[in-house]
Amino acid sequence: MTALCGVGCTEAATGDTEEPVDTATTGTGGDSSGATETGASGTDAVPPTTSAEPPTGTDGDPSTGTGSTTETPDGTAAEPLCGDGVVDPGEECDEAGENADDGACTVSCVAAACGDGHIWTGHEECDDGNDDDDDACVAGCVAASCGDGYLFVGSEECEPGDIDDEYACGLECMWSPLVAAPRLVFLSSVLFYGDLSIHAPSLGDYAMADLPDGGKTGVLLADARCQALAVLGGLAQPGDPPTFHAWLSDNNGTELSSVVDRLHPNASPELQAGYMLPGGPMIATSFMALTQGLMAAINKDEQGAVVDGQPYVWSNTSDQGEALGLVDGMGKPTSCESWHAASLEHVGEFGFATQAPMVWTESGAAQFCSKALRLYCFQEG
Template sequence: MPTCGDGYKWLGHEECDDANAVAGDGCHECQAATRAFVTSTTYDGNLGGLEGAAAKCQARATAAGLGGTWDVWLSTDTSAPLTRFVPNAAGYARRDGSLIANDFADLIDGSLDNLLSQTETGVSVGNSDVWTGTDPFGVATTATCNNWTSNSSLVSGEYGRSSTSTSTWSDNGTPAACNGLRRLFCFEQ
């Protein structure tokens, strides 16, 4: 019979079992860390709104055989990761299993524990710009390419960088024209 905490992962019943009750270590209450990646593909600021951007994350995850339900680290005037994401006490991990945050509070504390620079296939993209419209605390900024529906050079969107774990991972500080091509950060929900 499956028993959480016995050190054995029971397929179909537990995502993980590390035989302890420590939060933020990649497995908590037999729930694994939330997976995250940066897209291998780039997009201009017209993402089809928040729904279209989330669909892009889902498509990349599906193409890589990851399964699950995916959302995008992106904000609009009415939605932001701070209020939209489902917190996970097991943490948040990139494709190689390295934790980028120990739990949701750590994810939105202004910095990451490791770079979020691996794509859905596990390849590192190095220094890439990533659309976010979100500050490092999970709150919307004012630059969102008209809620991710514009690719005009006259409109701007906030972006972060995959090559840093400081606050600039989510908010570079200087919005860019929405006709540029950037990646997306995707999180399993």
């Protein structure tokens, strides 16, 4: 039988059990009207009970049930937990069991970073927790080393290329006395073909007339090009005896073929002058030191401007300043016919304007003489 609900009766919640309503009369000897007990609403109804089952979902988002916090026994939300694999507010990362102070995410749920005092395995060589570059660990969390550009106090006297009055810093990060004023070296701003003719688009603010050939050819023309550029850059005066020579050698086998014979360094390495770029730094403490690798790349032109990248440089010269004397697959010398050819039929040995030992002058490759490359220019003595 369906019960009727009158005033004061509420609908039971879905899934709840409806309790019976007391409708008993007062019995005999009392009011015989048969009326039921009434409250303010007219009936004495028992309110429905609440289900003991929890609603669908879990703590967190009431609709999806997501979230990393859990409910404590007293019903309050627990604090976020580092190491549970969920990135909570205030955490930079959380890789659960992978968290480690030598990993990408530390045990504090902070992302690894150079300077945090923890060495990130595979990414950092060191990490001393500071930003000082005069100690054993320098910028980038790399171990200090001679030649890195940072003076390791207590372990290094200087950095290669530094100059201090009458001393220069060598590749061992130790001062060496300068026995003579450093000679200047630069990378030509102008490009030249294999016959030393000028690549006009590379002249910039110069004019063709600024680099006269003087009726010279081959390596002597290259020397004339370097002298003219030195004058244009203010490194030499017009009318001065020529003292700048191209780091270029031919295959003619004459007394002028190898650049070492044109630069005239002192026969005693202890008495040789060093070499420096315009405005510094030093690239070598002596001619002999050129064979040990440069202290800095020859990457400044005659004006002292830095040339970006690692441009090709005509050379055909060993790091000892001697002609390579090589030939190509057709038996032709790799010196653009001793620097008289500018065609695809001939090739010339070249180097890269880099600090790397040997490669700066002898790359082990050759380029077509129809290409326009730069020249190294060295001051003699």
